[in-house]
Amino acid sequence: MTSYLIQGASLLGAKAADLGVLGGAFVDATKVAGLKKTRVIDATGLVALPGLVDLHTHVRQPGGEQAETVRTGSRAAALGGYTAVHAMANTSPVSDTAELVSAVARWGAEAGYVEVRPVGAVTKGLEGQELAPLGAMARSAAQVRVFSDDGKCVHDSSLMRRALQQARSLDAVIAQHAQDPGLTEGAQMNDGPLAAALGLAGWPAVAEESIIARDVLLAESVGARLHVCHVSTAGSIEVIRWAKARGISVTAEVTPHHLLLTEELVSTFDPLFKVNPPLRRQEDVLALREAVVSGVIDIVATDHAPHPSEVKDCSFPEGAFGMLGLETALPVVLSTLVNPGMVSLKDVARFMSTTPAAIGRLEGYSSPFALGEPAHITLVDPTTEASEPRGSLSHNNPYRGRDLEGRVVHTMYRGDLTVTDGELVERPEVNA
Amino acid sequence: MKHLLDTTTLDREQAVRLLDTAAEFSGVANRSMPKLPTLRGVTMVNLFFEDSTRTRLSFEAAAKRLSADVMTFQVQGSSVSKGESLKDTAQTVEAMGADIIVMRHPASGAAHRLAHSGWVEASIVNAGDGTHQHPTQALLDAATLRHRLSQDSRGGDLSGLHVAIVGDIAHSRVARSNVSLLTTLGARVSVVGPAELMPTGVEDWPVEVRSDLDSVIEDAPDALMMLRIQRERIKGEHQPASGDYVRNFCLTRDRANRLPSHSLVMHPGPMNRGVEIASDVADSPRSVVLEQVRQGVAVRMAVLFDLWGGEK
Numbered sequence: 001m002t003s004y005l006i007q008g009a010s011l012l013g014a015k016a017a018d019l020g021v022l023g024g025a026f027v028d029a030t031k032v033a034g035l036k037k038t039r040v041i042d043a044t045g046l047v048a049l050p051g052l053v054d055l056h057t058h059v060r061q062p063g064g065e066q067a068e069t070v071r072t073g074s075r076a077a078a079l080g081g082y083t084a085v086h087a088m089a090n091t092s093p094v095s096d097t098a099e100l101v102s103a104v105a106r107w108g109a110e111a112g113y114v115e116v117r118p119v120g121a122v123t124k125g126l127e128g129q130e131l132a133p134l135g136a137m138a139r140s141a142a143q144v145r146v147f148s149d150d151g152k153c154v155h156d157s158s159l160m161r162r163a164l165q166q167a168r169s170l171d172a173v174i175a176q177h178a179q180d181p182g183l184t185e186g187a188q189m190n191d192g193p194l195a196a197a198l199g200l201a202g203w204p205a206v207a208e209e210s211i212i213a214r215d216v217l218l219a220e221s222v223g224a225r226l227h228v229c230h231v232s233t234a235g236s237i238e239v240i241r242w243a244k245a246r247g248i249s250v251t252a253e254v255t256p257h258h259l260l261l262t263e264e265l266v267s268t269f270d271p272l273f274k275v276n277p278p279l280r281r282q283e284d285v286l287a288l289r290e291a292v293v294s295g296v297i298d299i300v301a302t303d304h305a306p307h308p309s310e311v312k313d314c315s316f317p318e319g320a321f322g323m324l325g326l327e328t329a330l331p332v333v334l335s336t337l338v339n340p341g342m343v344s345l346k347d348v349a350r351f352m353s354t355t356p357a358a359i360g361r362l363e364g365y366s367s368p369f370a371l372g373e374p375a376h377i378t379l380v381d382p383t384t385e386a387s388e389p390r391g392s393l394s395h396n397n398p399y400r401g402r403d404l405e406g407r408v409v410h411t412m413y414r415g416d417l418t419v420t421d422g423e424l425v426e427r428p429e430v431n432a
Numbered sequence: 433m434k435h436l437l438d439t440t441t442l443d444r445e446q447a448v449r450l451l452d453t454a455a456e457f458s459g460v461a462n463r464s465m466p467k468l469p470t471l472r473g474v475t476m477v478n479l480f481f482e483d484s485t486r487t488r489l490s491f492e493a494a495a496k497r498l499s500a501d502v503m504t505f506q507v508q509g510s511s512v513s514k515g516e517s518l519k520d521t522a523q524t525v526e527a528m529g530a531d532i533i534v535m536r537h538p539a540s541g542a543a544h545r546l547a548h549s550g551w552v553e554a555s556i557v558n559a560g561d562g563t564h565q566h567p568t569q570a571l572l573d574a575a576t577l578r579h580r581l582s583q584d585s586r587g588g589d590l591s592g593l594h595v596a597i598v599g600d601i602a603h604s605r606v607a608r609s610n611v612s613l614l615t616t617l618g619a620r621v622s623v624v625g626p627a628e629l630m631p632t633g634v635e636d637w638p639v640e641v642r643s644d645l646d647s648v649i650e651d652a653p654d655a656l657m658m659l660r661i662q663r664e665r666i667k668g669e670h671q672p673a674s675g676d677y678v679r680n681f682c683l684t685r686d687r688a689n690r691l692p693s694h695s696l697v698m699h700p701g702p703m704n705r706g707v708e709i710a711s712d713v714a715d716s717p718r719s720v721v722l723e724q725v726r727q728g729v730a731v732r733m734a735v736l737f738d739l740w741g742g743e744k
Contacts, residue, residue: 188540193633197440199540199564199605202632268548269541313519313549315539317562 002039002416003032009043009379011369013345019048021375024415028371041420043379046409050349050368051083051376052330053356055146055175055253056229056301058322059085059116061107062100063092067394068306070104071429073326074113076304076391078418080326081378081408083114085304086360089121090151096121096132098140105142110430113418117360120144122163122174126152131163138170145361148175150229151276153211155181160215164224173251173359175227176215178236179277183207188317190263190278198266200316203278205233212236216243216250227359228252230303232277234287241296251359253301254288256325256332257398261285265398271312271319272398275305292351293342299356302329306394323398324389330378331386332399334406338382345382375415381407387422435547435556436735438565439613444589447574447617452586453734454575454727460497461729471500471740477530478504479521480559481537486701487559487568490725491534494732503528518542519551526552532739533557540564555739563603563665568735569700570609572728573657574617576720579727580696581654591618596648598624598681599659599708602631603666606659606700611639624648625681629661645681646690655696658683658708678707688713696720 004021011017018029032038059073068076070087077085087104089095095104101118108116120137124130126149137144147167154160154176167174184207189195191202212228216239219226228240231252243250257275262282265273273279291297305322312319333352337343343351349368353376357365364374386404389397411419418425433446442450460466476495478488488504495502505525507516516524518537525533532555535543540562547556560566578585581593595614601607601623614621615638622640623630634641642648649656661677683697688710691697697709697719705711713719 191632193636196602196631196633197608199562199608269544270548310517313551314517315537315542315545317539317541318518 003035003037004041004412004415005029005032005038006041006043006048006377006379009046009048011048012349013047016044019369019377021412021415024375026369026371026373026375041410043410045381046379047345047382048369049081049345049378049380050353050365051411051413052081052352052378053360053362053365054082054085054302054304054326055299055356055360056150056303057085057087057326058090058305059087060306061091061104066308068392070107070116071111072391072393073304073306074108074111074116075424076326076389078113078411078413079387079391079408079424080328081330081380081411082326083376083411083413084117084357084362085114086117086119086146088150089119089148090126094121094125095119096124098133098136101137101142101144102140112427114413115362117146117362118142118144119146119148119150119175122147122149122154123159128152128155128159131159131166134163134166134170134172138172145172146175146227146359147172148177148229150175150177153177153179153181157214157218161218161222164219164226165222168222168224171361173225173227175229176211177229178208178211178215180207180211188274189266190280192263192281194263194266200266205235205280208233208277209235209239212239216240216248219250220246220248225249225251230255230258230277230301231288231297232258232280232284234284237287237291237296244296251298252296253299254292254297255303256300256329257323258288259285259292259300259336260332261398266316269316271314271316272323272396274316274319274321275323276321289337289342292337299351299359300329300333301356302326306392307396308394312396323396324392324394327389327391328386328397328399328404330380330408331404331406334382335404339405375412377410377412378408379410381409391424433738436567436739437543437547437556437558439567439570439609439616442613442616444616447571447613448587448589450571450731450734450738451575451578453737454571454730455579455586457497457733458727458730461726467497467499469499470737471495471498474531474740475501475503475529476532476534476736477525477528478502479525479533479535480505481507481535482560484536484560486725487536490728491559491732493729494736497729498733498736500736503530518546519549522546522552526554530554532736534559536560538562557735557739560605562605563662564605565609566605567609568728568732569606570613571731571735572724573610573698574613575727575731576698576724577655577696580720580723581694589617590614593655594620594622594651594653595655595657596622596624596653597657597659598645598683600629600661601625601634602629603662604659610657611637615639622648622653626677645687649687649690652692653695655698656683656691657698659700660702660704660708674707682708682710683713684710685712688716688718691718698724700724
């Protein structure tokens with residue numbers, strides 16, 4: 001059994017300490033220090049964060065293996081400092097049965113880089129017509145606790161209400177992609193003067209805000225948990241703030257790209273900057289950062305959305321929505337929030353690990369570095385230039401050419417190194 | 433210039449130079465042998481992903497009068513998601529020898545994308561991209577206005593003229609192109625139409641926003657530019673009722689008669705007679721629709737000449 005002694009890491013940015021790992025769990029450092037087989041990791045100058053947990057990942061398998069597989073997505077996740085990801089259901093076929101979600105979880109276990117937690121579809125085929133078998137998915141081997149039609153909005157109010165009711169009885173959460181389809185037909189970018197000047201169909205902020213407003217009221221009326229995916233507008237924050245003040249059980253996420261990039265990038269007409277929800281105004285970016293600081297936004301989630309080049313090497317309206325995120329999320333957070341002094345590394349541990357794990361009912365993340373807990377660690381150099389993304393099969397990285405700070409040096413998942421000295425630890429491919 | 437993608441990047445000097453060159457070239461059409469050797473050996477490809485016989489023919493005529501070789505690549509079908517990609521098609525026509533690619537595409541920004549993607553080396557002329565821009569249309573409109581309304585036109589701009597653009601501003605690439613070009617050239621521009629056909633943020637455009645055509649006519653504009661409603665581009669259920677539209681925004685004979693005698697009536701074509709313009713107004717002496725077509729060839733000659741001059 002491998003044992004590790006991690007020396008001199010600054011725990012959550014506090015004073016340097018040693019960490020011991022034995023049998024996949026944290027042990028007292030003195031316990032492994034004397035063991036012959038203990039591997040010593042010199043972590044001087046590095047910050048230790050708990051393994052990161054992504055609540056919003058697209059791994060594309062089954063059906064989109066040209067863009068990403070569970071294995072390549074897991075590798076990208078490990079390189080980004082993640083030890084768990086939630087795999088969205090908009091695969092082909094859609095992950096809307098107990099068998100499929102179990103297969104996704106199994107592929108994740110076989111790859112072995114991170115824990116892959118499948119997200120189940122809310123409606124069959126993501127069609128918004130009929131509820132998927134939420135109970136069967138929850139009770140399956142995959143133990144699904146997050147349900148989402150992400151990519152599409154559960155638009156029908158009665159269906160959304162029933163989904164929330166079922167989720168409540170399963171201790172699960174509905175993660176809503178808030179987008180009123182009637183207000184966003186053919187929409188390409190944030191609605192406003194720039195969209196009008198570029199002749200691209202606009203995506204009004206109210207298309208997001210009105211759905212969130214409805215959903216928090218529905219969640220309140222049935223006493224269920226609601227999670228709002230990829231909040232992108234200042235107005236949405238106001239609605240969520242109001243709901244939280246009222247005691248409604250709602251959590252919200254923001255993506256790294258909405259914390260940094262703005263609609264101005266669409267002026268290039270490069271579909272690299274096409275994403276759903278769209279990049280918004282600088283005012284929105286600043287409001288989203290403030291909301292992370294104040295806690296109105298609970299977590300940062302990547303919405304990692306790999307795409308093959310043919311759906312990005314085209315005109316803007318023809319391009320696919322989505323951008324890579326797993327390998328750049330932590331650098332974006334460090335560059336935009338931590339290094340400028342808006343949040344602490346302790347906050348990062350909360351909104352990129354502890355809270356997303358709690359929302360997804362994922363165990364082993366509630367007390368970072370506590371003795372006896374599973375050893376999920378990310379060791380990062382917060383001020384060194386970030387590495388180029390290289391784990392994903394796809395290349396739609398919107399931060400190309402930008403200076404981001406924060407290099408993931410080692411990632412440990414359940415006491416095994418998945419990344420060491422910035423390089424992936426190769427794991428054998430299992431033929432399913 | 434290397435490319436002509438939109439009118440927002442043209443400054444006054446460049447625009448006036450193009451209009452002056454066009455004025456020179458419009459004389460060529462009247463010669464017995466209407467041809468100049470200027471672009472001999474240069475290949476221009478019309479790459480049309482959307483039907484537009486009139487624009488395609490106009491570019492073809494312009495290129496031929498300058499002795500360029502012309503090829504046409506008409507992509508069938510209007511669905512942007514089917515068939516060969518923009519990248520592959522553009523690289524194919526360049527491999528066939530295209531020096532200049534004139535492109536019409538249903539996607540806004542397609543010409544920008546092609547010019548800046550690194551897929552091809554050729555000069556790109558935007559012949560209309562979605563609801564974004566149609567720069568040669570604006571240039572031909574400016575050439576028509578200057579020719580008809582300015583006394584000593586060479587070297588001059590459109591200062592002092594009031595042009596009202598009427599109709600579906602939100603979905604019109606012609607309106608966008610004209611607003612920036614005509615204001616760059618010093619004209620006062622009004623946009624006139626129902627609120628639901630005005631683009632978001634129009635109040636920040638360098639124009640007057642009006643909703644009452646009759647009151648605009650009382651202001652005695654020098655030209656009215658009538659646009660059609662782009663029904664195929666309007667999403668959802670927001671089509672204006674045609675009865676209402678005709679009542680409020682059609683340039684009827686009665687309205688035309690209230691214009692000053694020198695005022696021009698313009699239309700980029702194709703016209704929907706009886707909707708935005710009454711038939712007898714379209715055929716009246718103040719209508720300069722055919723003059724616009726003639727200026728179109730001259731302006732496109734000027735653009736091709738300028739692109740090639742910029743290359744050397």
